[in-house]
Amino acid sequence: MKKIMITGASGLLGRALMSTFTPNFTVLGTAFSRTSPPLHKLDLTDFTALEAFITEHQPDYLIHAAAERKPEVCQAQPEFTQQLNVSLPQKLAQLCHQYRIELFFISTDYVFDGLNPPYAENADTHPLNDYGLSKQQAEQAVLSYPAHNVIRVPVLYGQVEFIEESALTITWAQLQQNKQPAMDNWAIRYPTHVSDIAATLHDMLTKLTPSERGGVFHISDTTAHTKYALACALADAFGDDKTRIIAQDSAVGQAARPKNCQLQDTRLTQKGILYQRDATQGLIDAVRPFVAHS
Ligand SMILES: NC(=O)c1ccc[n+]([C@@H]2O[C@H](COP(=O)([O-])OP(=O)(O)OC[C@H]3O[C@@H](n4cnc5c(N)ncnc54)[C@H](OP(=O)(O)O)[C@@H]3O)[C@@H](O)[C@H]2O)c1
Numbered sequence: 001m002k003k004i005m006i007t008g009a010s011g012l013l014g015r016a017l018m019s020t021f022t023p024n025f026t027v028l029g030t031a032f033s034r035t036s037p038p039l040h041k042l043d044l045t046d047f048t049a050l051e052a053f054i055t056e057h058q059p060d061y062l063i064h065a066a067a068e069r070k071p072e073v074c075q076a077q078p079e080f081t082q083q084l085n086v087s088l089p090q091k092l093a094q095l096c097h098q099y100r101i102e103l104f105f106i107s108t109d110y111v112f113d114g115l116n117p118p119y120a121e122n123a124d125t126h127p128l129n130d131y132g133l134s135k136q137q138a139e140q141a142v143l144s145y146p147a148h149n150v151i152r153v154p155v156l157y158g159q160v161e162f163i164e165e166s167a168l169t170i171t172w173a174q175l176q177q178n179k180q181p182a183m184d185n186w187a188i189r190y191p192t193h194v195s196d197i198a199a200t201l202h203d204m205l206t207k208l209t210p211s212e213r214g215g216v217f218h219i220s221d222t223t224a225h226t227k228y229a230l231a232c233a234l235a236d237a238f239g240d241d242k243t244r245i246i247a248q249d250s251a252v253g254q255a256a257r258p259k260n261c262q263l264q265d266t267r268l269t270q271k272g273i274l275y276q277r278d279a280t281q282g283l284i285d286a287v288r289p290f291v292a293h294s
Contacts, residue, residue: 114258
């Protein structure tokens with residue numbers, strides 16, 4: 001069996017990657033603070049420990065999903081963000097090249113400014129916030145090695161460990177905490193289930209040849225939503241009063257956000273690799289375990 005290392009394996013995407021890859025690969029998942037077995041505890045910013053782990057286990061592939069993904073945290077903590085989101089993937093790109101490991105670096109639609117959607121894989125990047133900028137810088141390092149892959153994904157949801165874990169499931173908590181919750185009706189998003197990202201990556205490794213990989217890939221659901229519309233759907237599904245939800249028709253958040261950075265997939269669909277689902281139903285299913293008496 002081929003060996004795959006997955007960083008950020010305790011996170012929202014990492015957990016889906018672990019369960020999708022485990023049957024057909026020897027999987028080495030690493031985590032930082034949530035390190036229950038079978039995950040390996042590894043501080044990825046300790047480059048000596050990182051290289052020792054790689055040389056000890058010698059994976060064939062590495063999916064790098066660990067990062068700081070919250071724009072406000074990246075804005076408030078620039079040195080931490082530089083280390084985790086830029087210096088680390090730069091180092092990984094070099095190590096993976098040195099040890100002949102094919103790297104899959106998870107990036108974001110926030111590398112785009114959201115003004116001219118949809119964005120093909122070769123569109124120019126122009127991030128609006130520090131998170132997007134950190135990912136753009138990391139992408140450039142990864143792409144300096146042609147065999148490595150940059151995987152851009154939009155806002156994610158799935159089976160969450162806590163309701164605030166996804167930027168979408170947190171909507172349910174906000175509905176519970178506020179009498180008249182204001183929900184973003186300005187930004188257009190393409191919520192994508194982490195299991196669909198994991199299935200796509202699995203297909204990339206099992207169905208594509210190495211010469212068909214390398215460079216930038218976009219993985220995204222194709223249906224547009226706003227957080228306001230999704231919040232209304234959650235309220236309807238769980239017997240809440242959606243008329244108290246206020247539609248916010250201008251940009252929200254302290255860090256700037258793109259309005260619509262729809263990712264156009266021009267590479268994987270051509271190869272017959274496409275996973276789509278109804279995000280409204282998917283989000284309802286993800287929130288259901290947190291709804292009292294449902
Ligand atoms: N979530 C989204 O909506 C979204 C959207 C677009 C792109 N992305 C990208 O997708 C990827 C996965 O996101 P996610 O939502 O799954 O992230 P997440 O749930 O926040 O998980 C982050 C992971 O990084 C690990 N980590 C943090 N610092 C570490 C360190 N110093 N050493 C080792 N591991 C460390 C965490 O480990 P512990 O928890 O064990 O400490 C955790 O497993 C990221 O690259 C993110 O930028 C996410």
